[in-house]
Amino acid sequence: DAGVIQSPRHEVTEMGQEVTLRCKPISGHNSLFWYRQTMMRGLELLIYFNNNVPIDDSGMPEDRFSAKMPNASFSTLKIQPSEPRDSAVYFCASSFTLWGGPADTQYFGPGTRLTVL
Amino acid sequence: AQKVTQAQTEISVVEKEDVTLDCVYETRDTTYYLFWYKQPPSGELVFLIRRNSFDEQNEISGRYSWNFQKSTSSFNFTITASQVVDSAVYFCALSERKATDSWGKFQFGAGTQVVVTP
Numbered sequence: 001d002a003g004v005i006q007s008p009r010h011e012v013t014e015m016g017q018e019v020t021l022r023c024k025p026i027s028g029h030n031s032l033f034w035y036r037q038t039m040m041r042g043l044e045l046l047i048y049f050n051n052n053v054p055i056d057d058s059g060m061p062e063d064r065f066s067a068k069m070p071n072a073s074f075s076t077l078k079i080q081p082s083e084p085r086d087s088a089v090y091f092c093a094s095s096f097t098l099w100g101g102p103a104d105t106q107y108f109g110p111g112t113r114l115t116v117l
Numbered sequence: 118a119q120k121v122t123q124a125q126t127e128i129s130v131v132e133k134e135d136v137t138l139d140c141v142y143e144t145r146d147t148t149y150y151l152f153w154y155k156q157p158p159s160g161e162l163v164f165l166i167r168r169n170s171f172d173e174q175n176e177i178s179g180r181y182s183w184n185f186q187k188s189t190s191s192f193n194f195t196i197t198a199s200q201v202v203d204s205a206v207y208f209c210a211l212s213e214r215k216a217t218d219s220w221g222k223f224q225f226g227a228g229t230q231v232v233v234t235p
Binding site for chain 2: 033042043045048056089091093100101102103104105106107108110111113
């Protein structure tokens with residue numbers, strides 16, 4: 001079975017440009033998570049969805065960041081406008097979680113390495 | 118407050134030595150999961166193991182073993198006879214079930230960098 005798919009794998013853009021990161025979760029999973037990883041701040045949870053509904057977006061740094069999950073097999077994370085401090089590796093992860101239960105094993109995509117010049 | 122503490126920032130060992138990574142967690146829930154993930158230099162995050170709070174049995178998988186002790190809120194990870202390919206950052210994570218948040222999420226530790234030299 002295919003794992004979590006992310007695209008692009010690398011993105012280099014200039015400050016002020018819009019960036020869209022894409023994620024396809026594992027088929028059958030009902031939870032999707034977006035993380036950001038930097039040397040300074042480590043692994044940060046930005047937002048997560050259950051059954052395509054955003055549950056907690058408290059980790060989204062500011063209004064420049066937005067995420068959508070229009071269906072069970074696709075999610076996007078958009079940064080507009082991008083800034084150099086957004087440079088990081090962005091991971092998408094998915095899992096199958098039961099209502100009322102702890103989040104179960106998350107399987108991570110390969111990540112998107114974003115560089116904002 | 119930090120829910121998952123990995124006090125060791127970096128551990129350096131010579132090949133074939135054993136290395137133990139500490140993970141201490143904090144929770145008031147009775148139902149929770151604990152995880153270990155590996156992040157090699159290539160960058161991907163690889164799932165290694167999940168432990169249910171009701172199952173305190175230790176586990177061994179090849180050269181990897183895990184010691185779960187609820188009495189000390191610890192879930193330690195040992196690599197036996199380390200190899201260069203074990204060089205990676207290892208993350209411990211906790212997933213709780215909360216009454217006010219019926220969809221749980223992970224709390225990751227800061228990670229421990231393991232460097233294995235030949």
